[in-house]
Amino acid sequence: MSKELGSTILKADRVHKSFGDLEVLRGISLDLAAHQVTCLIGSSGSGKSTFLRCCNLLERIDGGTIELLNHDLADEQIDENAVRRHVGMVFQSYNLFPHLSVLDNVTLGPRRVLKQSKSEAEAHATELLARIGLDAKANEFPDRLSGGQQQRVAIARSLAMNPRLLLLDEVTSALDPELVGEVLDLIGDLAAQGMTMLIATHEMGFARQVADTICYLEDGLIVEQGSPAQVLDNPSHASTQRFLNRSMD
Numbered sequence: 001m002s003k004e005l006g007s008t009i010l011k012a013d014r015v016h017k018s019f020g021d022l023e024v025l026r027g028i029s030l031d032l033a034a035h036q037v038t039c040l041i042g043s044s045g046s047g048k049s050t051f052l053r054c055c056n057l058l059e060r061i062d063g064g065t066i067e068l069l070n071h072d073l074a075d076e077q078i079d080e081n082a083v084r085r086h087v088g089m090v091f092q093s094y095n096l097f098p099h100l101s102v103l104d105n106v107t108l109g110p111r112r113v114l115k116q117s118k119s120e121a122e123a124h125a126t127e128l129l130a131r132i133g134l135d136a137k138a139n140e141f142p143d144r145l146s147g148g149q150q151q152r153v154a155i156a157r158s159l160a161m162n163p164r165l166l167l168l169d170e171v172t173s174a175l176d177p178e179l180v181g182e183v184l185d186l187i188g189d190l191a192a193q194g195m196t197m198l199i200a201t202h203e204m205g206f207a208r209q210v211a212d213t214i215c216y217l218e219d220g221l222i223v224e225q226g227s228p229a230q231v232l233d234n235p236s237h238a239s240t241q242r243f244l245n246r247s248m249d
Contacts, residue, residue, distance in 0.1 A: 007033030009069060009165050009196050010055060016063035017050055017220075024050045027064065027222035032165070035194040038208040041231075042217035043243060048200035052167045055198065056089045066240075069164060085113060088158030089167040092174045094150045096142040096157070101128065103138040106157045114161065121160070128156040132186055148179030152186055159190075166190070168199040204247055208232055216240045 010032040025047050032038055040048040053059040055066060057073060057080045066073040071083050087165075096105050106128060107121040129135040132152045142150050151171055158166060159215040168187065172180045184206045191197065191210040202208055207214055208229060214231040216224040216239075224231055224240045235241050 007034075008032070008067075009034050010198070011063070011067045012051075012055075012084075013066075013067060014050070015054065016065035017047075017059060017061050018052060024220050025054070025061070027224060028217075028220070030215065030222065030225075032198055034164075034196050036212045037191045037195075037197045037199065037210050038215060039211040040198070040200045040215050040217055041204070041207060041243070043246075046217040047220040048217055049169050052089070052169050052198065052200055055165075056087050056167055057083055058089075058120070078238045081113070085161065087167060088161055088163035088165070090151070090158050090169065090171050092170040092172075094119050094142070094147075094154045094174075096150055096154060098142050099209040101139050101141055102134065102145070102153050103151060105142070109157065109161050125154050125156070125160055128159055129153075133155055142222045146179060147175045148182045151175065151179075151183045155183075155186060155190075164196060166195055168197060168201075170201060170202065172198050172201070191207050202247070204232060204244070205241065216243065218243070 008031055012030045014031050015025050015028040028047065028051055040051065042048055050059060054061050055068065061074055068083060071078060071087055079188055100108065103122060103125055106125040110116040110121040111118065111123065126135060126138065129138055134149060134152060137145060137149065145153065175183065184203065188210050211228050213225060214228050214229060215222045218239055224235055224237045231240065232244065235244065
């Protein structure tokens with residue numbers, strides 16, 4: 001993709017994270033500029049999801065630094081809510097509130113956190129739902145929606161907070177194959193509109209289409225980083241090629 005990138009949104013430097021004796025991140029360094037889309041690829045257990053969770057303070061790092069919009073995420077005194085106001089995160093399991101309608105799911109954050117009025121929040125939510133083709137489902141409850149529809153609502157809920165950065169963690173892995181395309185199309189539209197995104201994905205074709213940069217992770221390290229053409233078509237590391245060969249099987 002070709003786009004004009006802006007200032008640095010996220011800067012990770014030699015990030016380490018362990019769970020007990022298991023070292024999951026072993027020195028991740030990564031810069032993400034405004035309007036850039038970076039896709040993290042790699043086998044399950046390579047550290048993709050853990051790194052995303054560290055970027056949203058769902059996990060605290062053990063070493064190194066992460067600077068997000070000039071916030072030092074390693075600072076023990078950091079205001080987590082102040083950081084999360086600027087960061088949207090979408091999980092593979094949707095995480096919608098089952099007792100709330102689609103509209104209420106999307107407006108909850110803006111009303112509670114951004115202190116928007118009900119009418120302001122609902123006007124923005126209605127606009128977002130129309131944008132993703134689900135305005136007719138505004139009063140439905142999540143269990144009345146398909147998996148693909150629920151995931152699109154989850155993305156709309158994150159967008160309602162007007163985030164500077166969107167983190168997407170394997171958002172299609174829980175979907176039936178026929179529903180994957182509608183979610184990937186939405187993310188592709190966001191990329192074209194300039195949304196800054198850090199995406200963990202196992203969809204190589206999608207990564208090729210939307211990413212400015214692809215990072216291949218293995219055993220908690222970024223083994224290879226470059227443009228989609230570099231990493232997917234002409235990888236310089238044998239481990240990257242082995243992973244891609246397995247992914248194509």
